[in-house]
Amino acid sequence: MKEKLKAIRDEAIKQIEASDALEKLNDVRVSFLGKKGELTSVLKSMKDVAPEDRPMVGQLVNETRQAIESILEETKTKLERAAREAQLKSEVIDVTLPAKKNNVGHRHPNTIAQEEVERIFIGMGYEVMEGPEVEYDLYNFEKLNIPANHPAKDEQDTFYINKEIVLRTQTSPVQARVMEQGKLPIRMIAPGRVFRADEVDATHSPSFHQIEGLVIDKNVTFADLKGTLEVFVKELFGESTKIKFRPHHFPFTEPSAEVDVSCFKCGGKGCRFCKGEGWIEILGCGMVHPHVLEMCGIDPDEYSGFAFGVGLERIALLKYEIDDMRLLYENDIRFLKQF
Numbered sequence: 474m475k476e477k478l479k480a481i482r483d484e485a486i487k488q489i490e491a492s493d494a495l496e497k498l499n500d501v502r503v504s505f506l507g508k509k510g511e512l513t514s515v516l517k518s519m520k521d522v523a524p525e526d527r528p529m530v531g532q533l534v535n536e537t538r539q540a541i542e543s544i545l546e547e548t549k550t551k552l553e554r555a556a557r558e559a560q561l562k563s564e565v566i567d568v569t570l571p572a573k574k575n576n577v578g579h580r581h582p583n584t585i586a587q588e589e590v591e592r593i594f595i596g597m598g599y600e601v602m603e604g605p606e607v608e609y610d611l612y613n614f615e616k617l618n619i620p621a622n623h624p625a626k627d628e629q630d631t632f633y634i635n636k637e638i639v640l641r642t643q644t645s646p647v648q649a650r651v652m653e654q655g656k657l658p659i660r661m662i663a664p665g666r667v668f669r670a671d672e673v674d675a676t677h678s679p680s681f682h683q684i685e686g687l688v689i690d691k692n693v694t695f696a697d698l699k700g701t702l703e704v705f706v707k708e709l710f711g712e713s714t715k716i717k718f719r720p721h722h723f724p725f726t727e728p729s730a731e732v733d734v735s736c737f738k739c740g741g742k743g744c745r746f747c748k749g750e751g752w753i754e755i756l757g758c759g760m761v762h763p764h765v766l767e768m769c770g771i772d773p774d775e776y777s778g779f780a781f782g783v784g785l786e787r788i789a790l791l792k793y794e795i796d797d798m799r800l801l802y803e804n805d806i807r808f809l810k811q812f
């Protein structure tokens with residue numbers, strides 16, 4: 474047994490010394506010390522050794538193992554050092570090259586515009602809330618007084634998941650969700666993504682963003698709506714901005730209006746930017762319809778309120794004078810860095 478162990482040890486050392494690469498060294502380790510290695514098979518044959526000799530043989534096996542391991546370790550360190558030196562020799566570092574710059578991203582114009590709108594309304598005591606992008610027909614249409622035969626519900630315009638579930642076409646369903654929670658008064662805005670079955674062009678995208686606003690309290694009037702939106706547009710587009718309310722129809726507000734602001738580019742004279750009109754349409758709004766209040770569990774005799782919906786891309790395009798909406802979705806860093 475003693476001779477056998479010595480033979481294994483000598484052979485191992487011979488092979489280790491002959492290894493000129495780390496992989497080869499590893500093969501040697503496995504073939505001697507591994508599960509099916511030579512030393513392991515000696516251990517397995519211990520049952521044939523006379524019981525009184527076993528401690529001595531066991532000790533010998535251990536010594537052999539330790540001896541092989543320590544030479545392996547030494548050789549491994551040597552080989553690693555050699556490999557590192559070879560690598561350093563072959564790789565020339567040009568210390569005169571300029572350092573790589575870290576590529577820092579940039580906030581998206583949508584995000585900048587959204588944060589600006591949030592800042593303005595938070596300053597007026599509003600909360601920022603959220604609703605789901607995949608929404609029930611019930612909230613997207615029904616509770617907003619939009620009847621089953623309304624053209625907006627056409628499959629040409631709305632993405633349906635199934636008969637009851639749609640990709641929300643507006644942020645207005647958040648109004649119904651917040652009113653239903655029953656906590657009054659309400660002063661909130663709800664920014665978020667909306668979806669419509671539109672073809673992509675310079676002013677349309679199947680997915681864009683809106684910011685909804687809702688105020689419900691006792692004695693809220695159209696004057697409050699006008700005052701609030703006036704503060705909003707002056708903060709957003711500048712102190713000299715004028716505001717105009719045009720009567721309009723939305724099913725969930727009565728009365729309803731569309732709001733135009735005086736063109737901040739030409740000051741209202743008419744230019745390419747406002748298509749010669751002097752005015753630019755920016756949002757829809759109105760007094761929350763009593764029937765909508767009722768459907769959301771609020772007594773219209775006690776409470777009233779106003780709502781509005783702004784297109785976020787529209788604001789970003791106007792504010793940063795971007796003339797094609799598609800640029801907003803390409804995420805080209807050279808474009809984004811301009812804002």
Ligand code: DAH
Binds near residue numbers: 783
């Ligand atoms: N949801 C409307 C749209 O997508 C915009 C809107 C109009 C929202 C009037 C409102 C509102 O809250 O009162 O066209």
